[in-house]
Amino acid sequence: MLIALFRLLSFLPLPVLHGIGASLGWLIYLLSPSYRLRLQHNIKLAGFQEYTRSAVSEAGKSILELPFIWCADPTRVLKTATIENWEVAQRALDAGQGVIFLTPHLGCFEIIAQSIAIRTPLTVLYRPPRKKALQPLMEGARSRDSLFLAPANLTGVRQMLKALKKGAPVGLLPDQVPQQGEGIWADFFGRPAYTMTLSSKLHSMTGAPIILTYAQRLPWGKGYVIRFVPFDALTTQTLDGTPEHQATAINLAMEKLISFCPDQYFWSYNRYKKPANAVTAPTNNNN
Numbered sequence: 001m002l003i004a005l006f007r008l009l010s011f012l013p014l015p016v017l018h019g020i021g022a023s024l025g026w027l028i029y030l031l032s033p034s035y036r037l038r039l040q041h042n043i044k045l046a047g048f049q050e051y052t053r054s055a056v057s058e059a060g061k062s063i064l065e066l067p068f069i070w071c072a073d074p075t076r077v078l079k080t081a082t083i084e085n086w087e088v089a090q091r092a093l094d095a096g097q098g099v100i101f102l103t104p105h106l107g108c109f110e111i112i113a114q115s116i117a118i119r120t121p122l123t124v125l126y127r128p129p130r131k132k133a134l135q136p137l138m139e140g141a142r143s144r145d146s147l148f149l150a151p152a153n154l155t156g157v158r159q160m161l162k163a164l165k166k167g168a169p170v171g172l173l174p175d176q177v178p179q180q181g182e183g184i185w186a187d188f189f190g191r192p193a194y195t196m197t198l199s200s201k202l203h204s205m206t207g208a209p210i211i212l213t214y215a216q217r218l219p220w221g222k223g224y225v226i227r228f229v230p231f232d233a234l235t236t237q238t239l240d241g242t243p244e245h246q247a248t249a250i251n252l253a254m255e256k257l258i259s260f261c262p263d264q265y266f267w268s269y270n271r272y273k274k275p276a277n278a279v280t281a282p283t284n285n286n287n
Helices: 002-009 013-031 034-045 047-062 064-073 074-078 086-094 110-117 133-140 154-165 200-206 245-260
Strands: 081-083 100-103 122-126 147-151 170-171 184-187 191-196 210-217 224-230
Touching: 002 064, 013 034, 013 047, 013 064, 013 133, 034 047, 047 064, 047 210, 074 110, 081 110, 081 245, 086 210, 086 224, 100 200, 100 245, 110 147, 110 210, 110 224, 122 154, 147 154, 154 170, 154 200, 170 200, 170 224, 184 245, 191 245, 200 245, 210 245
Parallel strands: 081 224, 100 170, 100 210, 122 147, 122 170
Antiparallel strands: 184 191, 210 224
């Protein structure tokens, strides 16, 4: 039923989906106190509360664009995306050490892997959704020609290492809360957030450069602009030192990237939760 609904919605023009999505964003915001409070708290903590109203609309657009991104004809989907500076990524690929693409929950992050995969084979880290009904949708959308899924476990890590050692790129969401205690606590907008260490480990093991990328949603459903930003262009922090230092450096780079279009970050995501088996977060006055 859900797959049929998504396929039906995928025939609608993107401006229509974004228009409906903006209204849906406000409906959820008004009807769900927990959603509303988390969005308000997180965006205020980051210092972007003046973007709250537009963030509500953008969050709704991110939901209604999924049928289009996942189920519409790939050619039609990719026509909506303009890549602004692919040469940044191409130079890194030409060096032959692979590339680690980090894509936070910013803008339409779902379209980025498709756009990269038409230029070079890409392996992305994949965690099955909690709602089983979404699994066939997500797997069908994310596993396409030249786009390979690596499960979020040891097998997937080995798959990503193998790709990097062949000089191929990999991609992952750096702000996704890791499960089963395999992360560490590092500040994210001034508050400890449980942060994955995989990206810095892959970098240390292979020497592959890290590039952050995001797809900014254009107004009125006009499409997306995908941009690539080298890690060292976002922060002076290095990825040397302890895992805590590395995770903090990754989070600082993400903070800078989010500042480019703060209303399109997924502020309602429970970024500061404590997963099972994780140690207790350090004390912080901002908690």
